[in-house]
Amino acid sequence: MILLTGGAGYIGSHIAVVLLDAGLDVVAVDNLSNSNSASLERIRAICGRSVIFRHADIRNEEAIYQILRAHDVTAVIHLAGLKAVGESTAQPITYYDNNVVGTMRLVSAMTRASVKTLVFSSSATVYGTPAYLPLDEKHPVAPINPYGRTKYFIEEILKDLHESDKDWRIAILRYFNPVGAHESGLIGEDPLDVPNNLLPIVAQVAIGRRPKVHVWGNDYDTPDGTGIRDFIHVVDLASGHLSALSQLRQPGLLTVNLGTGSGSSVMDVIQTFKEVSGRPVPYVIDQRRVGDVATCYADPTLAKNLLGWTSTRSLTQMCADHWHFQMKNPNGYRGA
Ligand SMILES: NC(=O)c1ccc[n+]([C@@H]2O[C@H](COP(=O)([O-])OP(=O)(O)OC[C@H]3O[C@@H](n4cnc5c(N)ncnc54)[C@H](O)[C@@H]3O)[C@@H](O)[C@H]2O)c1
Numbered sequence: 611m612i613l614l615t616g617g618a619g620y621i622g623s624h625i626a627v628v629l630l631d632a633g634l635d636v637v638a639v640d641n642l643s644n645s646n647s648a649s650l651e652r653i654r655a656i657c658g659r660s661v662i663f664r665h666a667d668i669r670n671e672e673a674i675y676q677i678l679r680a681h682d683v684t685a686v687i688h689l690a691g692l693k694a695v696g697e698s699t700a701q702p703i704t705y706y707d708n709n710v711v712g713t714m715r716l717v718s719a720m721t722r723a724s725v726k727t728l729v730f731s732s733s734a735t736v737y738g739t740p741a742y743l744p745l746d747e748k749h750p751v752a753p754i755n756p757y758g759r760t761k762y763f764i765e766e767i768l769k770d771l772h773e774s775d776k777d778w779r780i781a782i783l784r785y786f787n788p789v790g791a792h793e794s795g796l797i798g799e800d801p802l803d804v805p806n807n808l809l810p811i812v813a814q815v816a817i818g819r820r821p822k823v824h825v826w827g828n829d830y831d832t833p834d835g836t837g838i839r840d841f842i843h844v845v846d847l848a849s850g851h852l853s854a855l856s857q858l859r860q861p862g863l864l865t866v867n868l869g870t871g872s873g874s875s876v877m878d879v880i881q882t883f884k885e886v887s888g889r890p891v892p893y894v895i896d897q898r899r900v901g902d903v904a905t906c907y908a909d910p911t912l913a914k915n916l917l918g919w920t921s922t923r924s925l926t927q928m929c930a931d932h933w934h935f936q937m938k939n940p941n942g943y944r945g946a
């Protein structure tokens with residue numbers, strides 16, 4: 611049995627599908643602070659079987675301990691956390707409590723239950739401003755906001771934990787920019803508030819929920835002047851977790867990028883989305899967003915060599931699947 615924290619969320623729901631499809635059993639823990647339990651019903655519709663759901667907060671060590679014991683959990687995939695960069699600057703203590711303290715309570719419960727296999731969701735945001743590209747795992751880490759620092763501190767805590775007890779099997783996965791949705795259009799990204807990330811904004815503009823995309827700067831040192839990111843299909847990202855679990859059959863700690871290795875600009879995304887949706891995507895050029903870097907993409911070689919994992923889905927596929935979910939669920943999971 612795999613415990614999936616944050617299992618009702620965007621990435622967690624896609625990982626649940628990949629795990630169930632691989633024949634594994636899943637217990638999902640989520641406090642639903644940024645998700646809707648409707649996603650869990652949709653998982654059942656896709657896979658023909660369910661995840662077990664426990665409504666709990668990862669900071670509740672006793673509750674997590676009881677869940678680990680009751681379900682004979684052998685490994686944990688840990689996604690639960692807060693992820694909005696701007697909010698983390700306004701509410702740093704909330705972020706440190708939820709993400710860092712939450713992870714400490716979780717690993718304490720795991721230690722008590724003798725469950726010592728952990729896959730952790732980190733982020734390319736730990737690299738901060740790139741000193742060189744593509745970003746490999748040896749690139750220095752220097753996050754530039756509290757959210758990024760929670761990920762960095764958790765990585766360091768997990769390294770200390772592994773140093774202290776070599777029985778632990780830990781995979782730290784640094785995600786680049788997850789986008790898209792399951793091909794069924796049943797699960798996808800459903801931001802509860804105004805989205806910050808590019809793809810959900812573009813999708814809401816294409817469907818008419820917002821008038822236009824604000825392109826944050828077209829004066830970067832990139833071919834079209836707009837920011838470049840390594841967008842990765844969420845289903846490819848999810849399958850990377852299955853590969854990491856297989857690799858953790860031996861004790862050890864690994865830190866691996868999950869990205870495609872190629873970058874697309876904001877204008878590439880807008881153009882591709884326009885093509886796959888057949889809808890206009892009006893945009894306006896605006897000031898640069900504070901804290902943004904010009905270009906960020908992964909060196910995915912280690913994931914290939916160590917995990918035998920590579921991404922396979924194109925930007926067109928990412929936009930098409932994102933659009934499919936948006937069309938099927940114009941108001942997200944609300945009303946589902
Ligand atoms: N989406 C991205 O761009 C991105 C990039 C890099 C890393 N990540 C990381 O991946 C993970 C999942 O991200 P996502 O995009 O699916 O976000 P999400 O908000 O959709 O999912 C996170 C889930 O965790 C739950 N949660 C939050 N705090 C909790 C707590 N204390 N106890 C129990 N549940 C809690 C939320 O309700 C939500 O369902 C996060 O750790 C995030 O930092 C995301």
Ligand SMILES: O=c1ccn([C@@H]2O[C@H](COP(=O)(O)OP(=O)(O)O[C@H]3O[C@H](CO)[C@@H](O)[C@H](O)[C@H]3O)[C@@H](O)[C@H]2O)c(=O)[nH]1
Binds near residue numbers: 785786826827899
């Ligand atoms: O309305 C918008 C939103 C974004 N952008 C641009 O689009 C690009 C991508 O932005 P966004 O989707 O917000 O992603 P990032 O800023 O790269 O950050 C994401 O990707 C990181 C990993 O690389 C994660 O750590 C962060 O949590 C996650 O928000 C950037 O150039 C932005 O300036 C716009 O032009 N207009």
